[in-house]
Amino acid sequence: MKGAISMQKKLNGTVIVTYRCNARCSMCNRYKKPSKPEEEITLETIRKLPPMYFTNITGGEPFIRTDLKDIVRELYKKSDRIVISTNGFFTDRIIDLCKEFPKIGIRISIEGLEETNNKIRGLQDGFNKGYDTLKKLVDMGMEDVGFGMTVQDANAKDLVPLYHLSDQMNMEFATASLHNSFYFVEAKNIIHDRLMVGQNFEDLINELLKSNSPKKWFRAYFNHGLINYIFGQKRLLPCDMAFDTFFIDPYGDVMPCNGTKDKEVMGNLNSQTWDELWNSQQAEHVRKKVRSCDRQCWMIGSVSPAMHKYIWKPALWVIHHKFLRFFKSKKYSMYELPIVRDYRDGKVTTEELDACSTCDKDCIANDGLSASSKEALTTISGEEFVEKDLASQEALLHSSDSNHS
Ligand code: SF4
Numbered sequence: 001m002k003g004a005i006s007m008q009k010k011l012n013g014t015v016i017v018t019y020r021c022n023a024r025c026s027m028c029n030r031y032k033k034p035s036k037p038e039e040e041i042t043l044e045t046i047r048k049l050p051p052m053y054f055t056n057i058t059g060g061e062p063f064i065r066t067d068l069k070d071i072v073r074e075l076y077k078k079s080d081r082i083v084i085s086t087n088g089f090f091t092d093r094i095i096d097l098c099k100e101f102p103k104i105g106i107r108i109s110i111e112g113l114e115e116t117n118n119k120i121r122g123l124q125d126g127f128n129k130g131y132d133t134l135k136k137l138v139d140m141g142m143e144d145v146g147f148g149m150t151v152q153d154a155n156a157k158d159l160v161p162l163y164h165l166s167d168q169m170n171m172e173f174a175t176a177s178l179h180n181s182f183y184f185v186e187a188k189n190i191i192h193d194r195l196m197v198g199q200n201f202e203d204l205i206n207e208l209l210k211s212n213s214p215k216k217w218f219r220a221y222f223n224h225g226l227i228n229y230i231f232g233q234k235r236l237l238p239c240d241m242a243f244d245t246f247f248i249d250p251y252g253d254v255m256p257c258n259g260t261k262d263k264e265v266m267g268n269l270n271s272q273t274w275d276e277l278w279n280s281q282q283a284e285h286v287r288k289k290v291r292s293c294d295r296q297c298w299m300i301g302s303v304s305p306a307m308h309k310y311i312w313k314p315a316l317w318v319i320h321h322k323f324l325r326f327f328k329s330k331k332y333s334m335y336e337l338p339i340v341r342d343y344r345d346g347k348v349t350t351e352e353l354d355a356c357s358t359c360d361k362d363c364i365a366n367d368g369l370s371a372s373s374k375e376a377l378t379t380i381s382g383e384e385f386v387e388k389d390l391a392s393q394e395a396l397l398h399s400s401d402s403n404h405s
């Protein structure tokens with residue numbers, strides 16, 4: 001028998017620590033469908049996760065959990081790198097956590113410049129809060145800090161200005177576009193003016209290609225893939241979710257990704273060990289579904305591992321656009337994609353493109369909640385549920401403050 005040292009392959013994991021959220025985003029209804037705090041993933045379950053080379057902590061809004069520091073501490077025992085995605089609202093909690101974990105990555109979603117962001121996110125003064133948090137983190141010397149923006153018709157024009165803002169602050173700038181899934185409790189998201197949105201992505205791609213940063217050149221490829229996605233085309237790279245990548249939800253259910261229409265469960269880590277779950281027939285069954293999945297998502301969670309695995313494809317694209325077009329003032333045009341040319345030339349209609357998307361106007365989106373969390377929402381709305389919960393957190397904090405004084 002070979003030594004007892006585990007040679008287990010490291011995975012890429014996303015931990016959805018809560019479905020509670022304090023925002024009111026126009027492209028995501030998760031805030032209406034929160035999980036019950038007492039059902040949310042425990043440290044005991046987190047200890048059962050496998051070794052990971054990368055972990056994303058997300059929600060809902062992860063900083064709603066008052067024990068997030070304990071979760072991060074546990075996850076650092078098994079993960080090489082951790083990034084938390086947040087709406088940036090709970091500035092004090094974010095700063096406090098970063099003081100203890102200065103190497104952690106923080107991505108704050110900002111949906112546009114001030115007016116656009118506040119409209120889309122539905123958080124009072126959301127832009128200033130998010131921006132203020134970002135600035136404080138940079139002032140603290142945090143190195144892995146950035147914005148995330150979900151591009152849609154309403155904010156596409158802010159894409160390049162926001163990129164410039166992130167650049168001035170020396171920050172990462174991550175992009176996404178509208179998706180539909182049980183995770184977002186949404187089935188009706190769709191881009192209407194594809195040429196306008198595509199044009200803004202094209203401008204961003206050219207800005208990224210102009211830079212001297214190889215990381216930004218690969219980001220340009222990711223954004224090229226977003227134009228391809230918006231036009232309803234096949235993913236530029238295979239989707240290997242559930243093979244060396246996983247998501248775990250607040251109930252301990254392990255899933256391939258967050259892009260499926262209904263929740264697809266490979267097993268439950270509250271009741272199983274990781275090895276039992278990962279090698280189960282149910283997990284194999286889900287992997288088969290992934291192999292034939294036609295949703296063509298292009299989200300960083302599934303694309304980043306694919307870009308590493310099939311590196312030659314984005315690398316050739318980068319070489320072509322960054323170096324072979326060296327003397328051209330404009331390095332990239334979205335009309336390189338045949339579908340964009342066909343649409344411009346009237347060979348494909350908007351209705352045909354809409355039919356290629358995952359948007360389904362008649363569908364009632366699934367929410368992936370447990371029976372008990374659903375039950376809790378029969379007498380109270382999701383928004384009220386979270387507001388009450390936050391009020392009780394505040395009350396607890398004040399009572400412990402006065403006990404200490
Ligand atoms: S996108 Fe994020 S911040 Fe907005 S409602 Fe959904 S979970 Fe909350």
Ligand code: SF4
Nearest residue numbers: 239257259260293297
């Ligand atoms: S394309 Fe991949 S990420 Fe999207 S739903 Fe299918 S399996 Fe999930």
